[in-house]
Structures are given as structure tokens and as C-alpha cells.
Amino acid sequence: MLRFLTAGESHGPGLTGIVDGLPAGLALAEEDLARDLARRQLGYGRGGRMKIEQDRAEIRGGVAKGLTTGGPIALWIENRDWPNWKDRELERLTVPRPGHADLAGVMKYLLDDTRIVLERASARETAMRVAVGAVARRLLAEFGVSIRSQVLQIGPARAVPGDLADPAVVERVEASAVRAADPASEDRLRAAVDAAKARQDTVGGVFEVIAFGVIPGLGSHVQWDRKLDGRLAQALMSIQAVKAVAIGDGFEVGGRYGTEAHDGMTARDGTIRRLTNRAGGIEGGMTNGEPVVVRVVKKPISTTAAPQPTVDLATLADVPSQYIRSDVCAVPAAAVVGEAAVAWVLADALLEKLGGDSVREIHANLESYLAQLAIRYQRPRIAT
Ligand SMILES: Cc1cc2nc3c(=O)[nH]c(=O)nc-3n(C[C@H](O)[C@H](O)[C@H](O)COP(=O)(O)O)c2cc1C
Numbered sequence: 001m002l003r004f005l006t007a008g009e010s011h012g013p014g015l016t017g018i019v020d021g022l023p024a025g026l027a028l029a030e031e032d033l034a035r036d037l038a039r040r041q042l043g044y045g046r047g048g049r050m051k052i053e054q055d056r057a058e059i060r061g062g063v064a065k066g067l068t069t070g071g072p073i074a075l076w077i078e079n080r081d082w083p084n085w086k087d088r089e090l091e092r093l094t095v096p097r098p099g100h101a102d103l104a105g106v107m108k109y110l111l112d113d114t115r116i117v118l119e120r121a122s123a124r125e126t127a128m129r130v131a132v133g134a135v136a137r138r139l140l141a142e143f144g145v146s147i148r149s150q151v152l153q154i155g156p157a158r159a160v161p162g163d164l165a166d167p168a169v170v171e172r173v174e175a176s177a178v179r180a181a182d183p184a185s186e187d188r189l190r191a192a193v194d195a196a197k198a199r200q201d202t203v204g205g206v207f208e209v210i211a212f213g214v215i216p217g218l219g220s221h222v223q224w225d226r227k228l229d230g231r232l233a234q235a236l237m238s239i240q241a242v243k244a245v246a247i248g249d250g251f252e253v254g255g256r257y258g259t260e261a262h263d264g265m266t267a268r269d270g271t272i273r274r275l276t277n278r279a280g281g282i283e284g285g286m287t288n289g290e291p292v293v294v295r296v297v298k299k300p301i302s303t304t305a306a307p308q309p310t311v312d313l314a315t316l317a318d319v320p321s322q323y324i325r326s327d328v329c330a331v332p333a334a335a336v337v338g339e340a341a342v343a344w345v346l347a348d349a350l351l352e353k354l355g356g357d358s359v360r361e362i363h364a365n366l367e368s369y370l371a372q373l374a375i376r377y378q379r380p381r382i383a384t
Contacts, residue, residue, distance in 0.1 A: 002348040004132045010122035011085045017075035017128040019135050021351070024070035025359040028138055033057040036134040037127060040336040044177035045193040045329030054080065057131040070357055075131050090115060094314040097321050099302025106313070123240040123330070126337045133340020136347035142359055143350060143366060144213040147343050149335040151179040152295065155203035157192035159185035164210050179207070179332040193329045200305035202328050204241070204298045207335035209342045214281065216289035218349035227285025228349055235341040236296050239334060244297035248280020251295060294342060298334045301327050
């Protein structure tokens with residue numbers, strides 16, 4: 001069983017992560033984590049903190065001579081602005097910010113300072129989720145799985161989705177500060193961020209994550225908590241500010257006829273192919289060999305420069321919310337966090353399907369499974 005935990009606060013010394021259950025023999029270096037951490041920090045509409053931070057994850061356990069040992073991986077990301085905070089006398093915060101964990105958190109834990117809640121609820125924690133996801137991504141890469149993302153919408157502005165199977169499109173998305181596939185979409189999405197900023201407001205949006213090269217048979221139809229769609233939804237929904245998760249065309253299928261909602265099959269050259277991928281690669285809670293597609297809605301950033309109505313818990317007076325410098329839009333960053341969540345769930349499901357305590361053993365198990373599929377369906381591999 002693959003599992004991870006994170007610990008740490010937004011303005012504490014740093015973030016800790018522990019990944020347990022990885023096989024031995026996986027090449028893993030800090031550079032593998034650095035790339036995704038840097039991608040999380042980019043994006044048009046981010047606030048001041050991103051300029052200070054430049055995250056770097058240290059691997060402090062579970063790797064010897066560049067290879068995983070089979071033991072837990074210990075990760076550490078220092079908060080670069082910790083020296084600016086550690087000696088400060090911080091006043092109690094008693095005005096909960098709408099859209100944040102502040103009020104529910106102080107009620108739940110019977111606290112009188114919302115700072116204690118916001119320090120842990122902050123999306124700063126997603127830096128560690130991205131580092132953990134990068135570990136999962138390394139495992140998946142070993143078995144031919146790659147994970148990509150793009151932004152489909154920011155506020156009211158929609159992007160024209162690019163074909164993420166095309167490396168040239170992926171290159172353009174990676175070069176775009178709003179993770180858009182073409183210049184016209186980029187302009188529209190940027191304009192939506194600018195418009196929100198001009199009215200002292202914030203925006204959310206929609207992003208898409210696609211996993212290519214996923215073998216059929218991950219997850220299971222036999223029990224509710226083994227269904228891969230449910231597992232993906234849980235992992236993605238747990239990302240700060242995510243409010244809706246769809247598998248494939250999930251947001252649209254409610255309004256379609258059945259003949260326009262499913263994916264017909266055809267056998268060509270002994271290979272089963274799908275005519276469409278509306279199901280996003282998952283049927284009955286299992287991967288069907290098509291790319292796994294998820295679409296995710298992120299709500300607008302909760303902290304707005306324009307005041308929102310709230311109360312002071314110390315006086316019970318109605319007061320306006322106070323502004324703490326914040327992002328205007330974090331949808332592109334959230335897409336990178338979404339990639340990490342998808343990588344995590346697929347890595348877990350892959351290990352569950354194939355078993356094995358070392359990468360070599362898993363390769364042998366994969367070959368054996370693919371050979372069994374070939375015997376039954378007279379084909380080497382379902383087309384991806
Ligand atoms: C990558 C990322 C960056 C975020 N940055 C901010 C921010 O700068 N300011 C803010 O108020 N909320 C930010 N959020 C959103 C809050 O963390 C989120 O609204 C809060 O945790 C409550 O979310 P929930 O209602 O989904 O639990 C960010 C979220 C993500 C995923």
C-alpha cells in the first residue's frame with residue numbers, strides 16, 4: 001500500500017513529507033522534484049510570496065546511491081521566508097475570512113486565533129503534495145505513463161483545449177503563464193485575470209489533467225472504495241479550493257443522449273480501439289486503456305482586495321474582511337497540483353495491480369499481465 005502524509009505550516013520552518021510503500025530500485029533525485037516544484041510556482045496572477053520562495057525539496061531518507069531502498073522516503077521543503085517570521089510577535093487574528101477554513105477551524109478545535117487554522121489550511125501545503133506527486137510520477141514514468149495538464153477556463157474566459165498527446169502543444173502549454181495551448185486563448189485567460197485585479201477581485205477556473213500510457217485494469221468495479229474514479233475524485237477534491245471534479249466529459253454528459261455520451265469500440269488490426277474518449281479512460285471504476293482525463297473546478301481565491309462581510313469573533317461586531325496580500329488567480333498552479341494528485345492515485349493503483357517490492361519485479365509482473373491480455377485479445381497492448 002502506497003501512502004503519504006504531510007506536516008508543517010505556511011509560515012513555520014518548512015514542510016515535511018513521508019512517502020511509504022515505494023518499491024526498491026527506482027532512480028530518484030532531487031532534480032526530479034525540483035522541476036514540478038518550479039512549475040507550481042509559476043502562473044499569471046500569483047501574489048508576492050512566489051517571488052521569495054523558490055522551493056527545493058530535499059530527500060532526507062529512503063534513497064541510497066540514487067535509488068529508492070524500499071524504505072519510507074523522507075522529504076523536506078524549507079520555507080525560505082521563515083527567518084522573517086520566526087522572531088515576530090504575532091497578534092491574535094479574530095476576523096475569519098469568508099471562503100477560508102478560519103471560522104470552521106476555530107469552532108472545531110475550540111481556538112481563539114484563526115492564525116492557527118490558516119497556517120495549516122493554507123495552500124502552501126500543496127508544495128509538499130507536488131513533491132510527493134513528483135515521486136509518484138517518477139514511478140509511473142518507469143512504466144510508460146506520462147501526465148500533462150492545461151487550463152480550460154479562468155473566470156468567464158474559455159481556452160480552446162490543445163491536444164496534449166502532441167509534444168509541440170505541451171511545449172506551448174509549459175511556456176504559457178496561464179497554461180494555455182494557443183496565443184489567442186492565452187490572451188483571453190490573461191485578460192480575465194487583469195479584469196479581476198482591476199476590480200480588486202479574484203478568479204477561479206477549470207483545468208484538465210490527462211494521463212497517457214495507463215494500462216487497462218487499474219482500480220476495480222467490485223467495491224466502492226476500490227473504484228478509480230472515486231479515488232481520483234477524493235485526491236483532487238482535497239486540493240485547497242477545488243470544488244468539483246469530473247471524469248472525462250462528466251460536467252457535460254448529464255444533458256446528452258446515451259448514444260452521444262459513451263465510447264463505441266472497433267477492432268482494427270487485432271487491436272481494440274475506442275471511437276471517442278468521453279468516459280475519460282475509466283469505466284466501472286477501472287481504466288479501460290484510453291488516456292485518463294479529469295477536469296477540475298477551482299473556486300476563486302478567497303482573499304479579495306475588495307472587502308467581504310464578516311464578523312470579529314472578539315466583539316461579535318460586523319466588520320469588513322481585512323486584505324492580506326494574496327494571489328488573484330492560482331488556476332495554473334492548481335493544475336500542477338492536480339497533476340500530482342492524479343500521479344499519486346495512478347501510482348498507488350499501479351502498485352496494487354502489479355504488486356512487487358522492487359522495480360524489476362514490477363516490470364516482470366507488468367510483462368506477464370500484458371502477455372495475458374495479448375493471449376485473450378490477440379493483441380500486444382490496448383492502443384493508447
Ligand atoms: C495553488 C493554490 C494557491 C492558492 N493561493 C491562495 C492565496 O494566495 N490566497 C487565498 O486566499 N487562497 C489561496 N488558495 C485557496 C485557499 O487555500 C482555499 O480557498 C482555502 O484553503 C479554502 O479552500 P476549501 O474551501 O476548498 O477548503 C490557493 C489554492 C491553491 C490550490
